[in-house]
Amino acid sequence: MSTSELRQVHLAAHFPGVNNTTVWSDPSSESQIAFSSFRHFAQNAERGYFDYLFLAEGLRVREHKGRIYEADVAGRPNTLAILAAVAAVTEHIGLVGTLSATFNEPYELARQLATADHLSGGRIGWNVVTTSDAFHGANFRRGAFLDRDDRYRRAAEFLEVSRQLWDGWAPDAVVADKAGGRFLSPAGVTEVDFHGDFFDVTGRATVSRSPQGHPLIVQAGDSAAGRDFAAQHADVIFSLHSEFADAQAFYTDVKSRLPALGRDEDSLKVLPAVTFALGDTQAEAEERARDIALAQTSGATAIAFLERIWGRDLTAYDPDGPLPSIDPDPAGAGITQGRANNAADPQSTADAWRARAEAEKLSIRELVIALSARHGFVGTPSRVAEEINRFVQERASDGFVIVGHTNPYGLDEFVDTVVPELQNRGVYRTSYENGETLRHRLGVREYA
Amino acid sequence: MTRALHLAVALDGTGWHPAAWREASARPTEIFTARYWLDLVLAAERGGVDFVTIEDSLSLQSSVFAAPDDRTDQVRGRLDALLIASSVAPLTTRIGLVPTVTTTHTEPFHVATALQTLDFASEGRAGWRVQVSASSAEARHFGRRTIEPLDLEAYRRGEGEALMRELFDEAGEVIEVVRRLWDSWEDDAIVRDVENGRFLDGSKVHYTDFAGRFVSVTGASITPRSPQGQPPVTALAHATIPYELAAEHADLVYVTPHSPDDLERILAEVHDAEARLRDPVRPPLLVYADLVVLLEEQADAAENALRLLDDLAGAPLTSDALVVAGTPAALVERLLDGHRRGLDGFRLRPARLPADLDAIAGSVIPALEAAGVRAAAASDQSGASASGSAATLRDRLGLERPANLFTASTRPTEVRA
Numbered sequence: 012m013s014t015s016e017l018r019q020v021h022l023a024a025h026f027p028g029v030n031n032t033t034v035w036s037d038p039s040s041e042s043q044i045a046f047s048s049f050r051h052f053a054q055n056a057e058r059g060y061f062d063y064l065f066l067a068e069g070l071r072v073r074e075h076k077g078r079i080y081e082a083d084v085a086g087r088p089n090t091l092a093i094l095a096a097v098a099a100v101t102e103h104i105g106l107v108g109t110l111s112a113t114f115n116e117p118y119e120l121a122r123q124l125a126t127a128d129h130l131s132g133g134r135i136g137w138n139v140v141t142t143s144d145a146f147h148g149a150n151f152r153r154g155a156f157l158d159r160d161d162r163y164r165r166a167a168e169f170l171e172v173s174r175q176l177w178d179g180w181a182p183d184a185v186v187a188d189k190a191g192g193r194f195l196s197p198a199g200v201t202e203v204d205f206h207g208d209f210f211d212v213t214g215r216a217t218v219s220r221s222p223q224g225h226p227l228i229v230q231a232g233d234s235a236a237g238r239d240f241a242a243q244h245a246d247v248i249f250s251l252h253s254e255f256a257d258a259q260a261f262y263t264d265v266k267s268r269l270p271a272l273g274r275d276e277d278s279l280k281v282l283p284a285v286t287f288a289l290g291d292t293q294a295e296a297e298e299r300a301r302d303i304a305l306a307q308t309s310g311a312t313a314i315a316f317l318e319r320i321w322g323r324d325l326t327a328y329d330p331d332g333p334l335p336s337i338d339p340d341p342a343g344a345g346i347t348q349g350r351a352n353n354a355a356d357p358q359s360t361a362d363a364w365r366a367r368a369e370a371e372k373l374s375i376r377e378l379v380i381a382l383s384a385r386h387g388f389v390g391t392p393s394r395v396a397e398e399i400n401r402f403v404q405e406r407a408s409d410g411f412v413i414v415g416h417t418n419p420y421g422l423d424e425f426v427d428t429v430v431p432e433l434q435n436r437g438v439y440r441t442s443y444e445n446g447e448t449l450r451h452r453l454g455v456r457e458y459a
Numbered sequence: 460m461t462r463a464l465h466l467a468v469a470l471d472g473t474g475w476h477p478a479a480w481r482e483a484s485a486r487p488t489e490i491f492t493a494r495y496w497l498d499l500v501l502a503a504e505r506g507g508v509d510f511v512t513i514e515d516s517l518s519l520q521s522s523v524f525a526a527p528d529d530r531t532d533q534v535r536g537r538l539d540a541l542l543i544a545s546s547v548a549p550l551t552t553r554i555g556l557v558p559t560v561t562t563t564h565t566e567p568f569h570v571a572t573a574l575q576t577l578d579f580a581s582e583g584r585a586g587w588r589v590q591v592s593a594s595s596a597e598a599r600h601f602g603r604r605t606i607e608p609l610d611l612e613a614y615r616r617g618e619g620e621a622l623m624r625e626l627f628d629e630a631g632e633v634i635e636v637v638r639r640l641w642d643s644w645e646d647d648a649i650v651r652d653v654e655n656g657r658f659l660d661g662s663k664v665h666y667t668d669f670a671g672r673f674v675s676v677t678g679a680s681i682t683p684r685s686p687q688g689q690p691p692v693t694a695l696a697h698a699t700i701p702y703e704l705a706a707e708h709a710d711l712v713y714v715t716p717h718s719p720d721d722l723e724r725i726l727a728e729v730h731d732a733e734a735r736l737r738d739p740v741r742p743p744l745l746v747y748a749d750l751v752v753l754l755e756e757q758a759d760a761a762e763n764a765l766r767l768l769d770d771l772a773g774a775p776l777t778s779d780a781l782v783v784a785g786t787p788a789a790l791v792e793r794l795l796d797g798h799r800r801g802l803d804g805f806r807l808r809p810a811r812l813p814a815d816l817d818a819i820a821g822s823v824i825p826a827l828e829a830a831g832v833r834a835a836a837a838s839d840q841s842g843a844s845a846s847g848s849a850a851t852l853r854d855r856l857g858l859e860r861p862a863n864l865f866t867a868s869t870r871p872t873e874v875r876a
Contacts, residue, residue: 036653044683046549046580070568071678072664079661079679086649086659086683089569092576095545099493118600119517119565126539130493130546149677150568180536187480187487192771194480194487195531200519211602215527217519219491219536311656 020403020438021410021453023065023107023282024056027084027418029073031383032286034306035084037417043084046096048419053097055419056104059426060440062452063105063136063227064097065249065412066090070114070147073349075315076324080347082311084418091123098131105449107136107229107247112166113143114151118212121173124226125218133222133448133459138229138249141166146348161209163232163240168207170228170244175203177225177458179216223448224458242268245279246455249412253283253386259407266406278455280409283402286387286416289424293390300389303416304380313376316383319347320357320364330376334361334368396432403438464794464832465804465856467557467747468503468819470496471514472534474812475751475778477522478771480534482811491538493546500547502813503554506820507833509855510555512588512693512806515540517561518597524611525594533772541573548581555852557586557693562633563626564592564601567674570633571640574690575682583686583851589634589694589709591626593619627704632671634692634708639667641689642864643679665865687851689861695749697779699728706732710858711745713806715780719796722748726801742858745803749780753810754787754818761785768810780808787822794823795830 027033027043034040042048053064068090073080090108098106106127110120128135141162148154157165184199205212230245232238241248242265252261266276288303290296308316310330318325321335322343328335339357368378388395402408415421433439443452450457473480473487480487489495496513503511519535521528540558548556556577560570570587578585592598598606609619648663664679693711696702705712712729716722726746733744753768755761765784769775776782783790794805807823809815827833853860 035651035658036656044579046582050549070681072681079659079664081657081659081661084658085664086644087681088576088579089572089682091542092545092573093580095542096549096576096580099497099546099549114566115569116564116601116603122517123539123542126542129491129538130542132493149675151566151676152674154675185488185491185536189481189483189485189487192481192532194533195535197531199531200535211599213599213602214596215519217517217536218538221491309656 017436017438018403018409019440020399020433021062021280021282022059022439023063023410023412024052024059024061024422025065025284025412025414026052026067027415027421028067029069029084029087031083031307031312032414032416033084033418034303034416035418036306036309039420040417041419043418044086044088049088049093049097050100052419052422053101053104053106055423055426057101059422059430060443061104061413062410063107063134063449065138066094066106066108068109068111068140069349070111070142071150071349073347074146075347076318080315080349082309082315091127094135095127095130098127098134103134103443103447105134105136105227105452106131107138107227109138109140111142112139112169113141113157113162114147114153115169117169117172117210118176118214120169121176122216122218124173125177125216125221128221128223128226129218132446133450135221135223136227136229136247136449138231139166139170139244140231144348163236165209167240167244168209171207172203172205172210172212174225175205176212176216177221179203180218180220182220182459185219222459223450227449227453227455238265238268241265242274242279243272246450246453247280247282250281250283250408253285253411255402255407258283258402259405262407280453280455282410282412283408284412284414286414287395287425287429288387288389289392289395289428291391293394296389296391300387304384307416308376308380308383310376313379315347316379317375320360322346322357328375331374334365334375334378392428392432396429396436399429399433400436400438462798462832463834463857464798464827465509465745465747466794466819466824466827466833467510467512467555467804467806468508468816469512469514469749469806469808470499470812471808472520472537472812474810474815475808476753476765476768476772476776476810477533478768479811481771482768482814484814485812487534490534491536493543496538496543497547497550499813499816500551500554500556502816502820504551506816507824507828507835508554508820509804510557510584510586510852512557513540513543513559515559515561516590516597517564517592517600518594524614525609527596541577544585545573545577545580548577548584551581551584552849553584555584555586555691555855556581557588557691557852559588559590561590561592562630564597564603567633567636568640568676568680571637571680572682574637575641575680575685578685578687578690579682582849583853585685585687585690586852587637587690587692589630589692589704591630593622593626623700627700629673631704631708632669632673636667636669636671636674636676638689638692639669639864640676640680642684643667644683645863645866646684646688649683684863687853687860688863689853691852691856691858696729699732702729702732703736705729706744707736709744710742711747711803711856713747713749715749716797717781719800722797722800722802745856746801747804747806748797748802749806749808750790750793751776751778751780751782751808751810752790752815752819753782753784754790754815754822756786758785758789765810776810778808782810784810787818787826790823791826791830794827795832798832
């Protein structure tokens, strides 16, 4: 296969999130909120020619057992404000932020996204998420108001209004003819008049057409409804399917939905999230992977992990001892708020975990490490690059969202060692194209 | 030095004259770019301006009150002011950044975290110009509430009084809840206690627990307390209701006197509102006057320039603020006079950008320095904190970093355990 036939790898850099993947106890760990951390993280990813930086969002501080959860990193910035600031200290890298279609209004959010696209010169993307629970709703004017089933319907309508607003200014609307005294062309700005099930929006947008026209749309839904939504509306799927066979099945499934919608395969990119551990030898990399997992799972983290299933206080148990023999409290569901991982059936989950711990002779902490070992690439830079490349060439993904475990230096080593290996294989860019929009870089639909 | 005279500059489009975009030096095609705003703010910073405000609204500019127009001969369209400020923040070092953010249609939670983030990105130079929206058309952009159309004549007859009362009551609630969100994390809430596996001390993160007539927010901010804790809150006010909002909730008010007598009357009214409504533990409300300024080295050149712009616009410039076309020296006399009469500072609205901003930076500020009411910009240490770190906007305005509402002896309300 010649280089020109090789499928190209796309990479996104996940800013370390507020969960136990991020090891705040590492001596190299710096502030999760100081601007210097965002600056370093973004500039390093740009040094590695990443397609974009990815920022998650949560609109309420997490709670556990009715109290603020203390074991994980907490505290993050406003998504749009930090992306606008990061845009000023970077030149090329895309900037994708997670923003709720539930706790925002289309006129304002579309305006902010168009503004950020202008300020960044066409580098902005929106990871569309929906939220409906009362815990988050309590921070907003509307409160909890949405049936779970209506979340995607509202999001689709939200996007439709946004696209109409983004299309509200013709590309040549601003004339600025000083001598003739005409600032706007008469037909340059059209009025949006939208009336749907969720929104009534009438009026004209205030922001001229941005460099991308429409910011990149990213989506992470995994249910059938989520996949349909992504196939219809998204340019990139942020996927959780990172084991090869599973990833390939997911990739095939979502791409197969495209032809019926008049879309070609490459107009939707699938990027699974993946962690990594590197070493000069395979043994060294595996040892580092074990060390990272241990650091990600403090005793307090392990106990809290169990409490989410048991629905009761387990702080009396030794994290380095056996699992509790006491059964889960059926009334304890929802012990944790602000993250989505409550099991459907606590009792059978607890039974299965106890059986596994007994069979494999695992302590609480060891079990939790085993359970939360996410798929990650572990090996020498060459081997990790080869794995990434295999996924892309064999259509299991179009690249990856790379998740480091420390902030803000967690991706430095990846950029230093894995990126050159990808470049050597002819599957990854060796420079940015000047003035290129994020959409153009990803090879998805363009609206400029 | 005697009591310092503060100077802010209000940035809006290509300047405050509706024909300013037609000036030779104007850059009307660039108002949607980061570079344009950075250049303006850097010019203000180099000149020693204390802070810039950035105008905004959630609808197109209009030549009529609280309603859209269809004009194509004036600048229409603008970027979100808070995001402009955020993009300028990492590339500036001293100047305060005070975007306009509306309270009427926005979510207080997002407003609070966005301003906190601006404060982090600027390392303590964020502020907020609070604004309400009485526009019926703007309400239709959101479709959540109906605001009856109101024209200026009806407004002047007092017909908008109930609406104004409602919008400003809502603004008061929004400021209150935003202030609570800003303080919802104590400064030392992040403990990074590796031994005990605790990143956070949950007892130092507080519910806001605000339930008002217009807005309710239960949880803490997602953003830790920012460098200033409480970025300065500012508001423009022309009448009793907004004076009361400023007196009760703001740190700084911009007023629009048109004469010394007018100023005396306004100051009396502001001080009266303060006496009635302001928490006595808070520092006194800072009072700035707004002026629209057009500056030339010769007085007749300034008058001619204004006349030319008026001709291009097809009407004389009218403004809520006094319009001053003249020399920098005459403006300086006016500023010193207002300062002697009790004003803490001025917010100058350049009629033309960048021309009048350049005159403020190049001529007005040096003259104020020479008059001894401002420290020299070149050795600008105004308000630098005792620790030697760069001055925050609060430092610059002479405001101490406030105690946290949730730890001060007078708590806002009983806070949930």
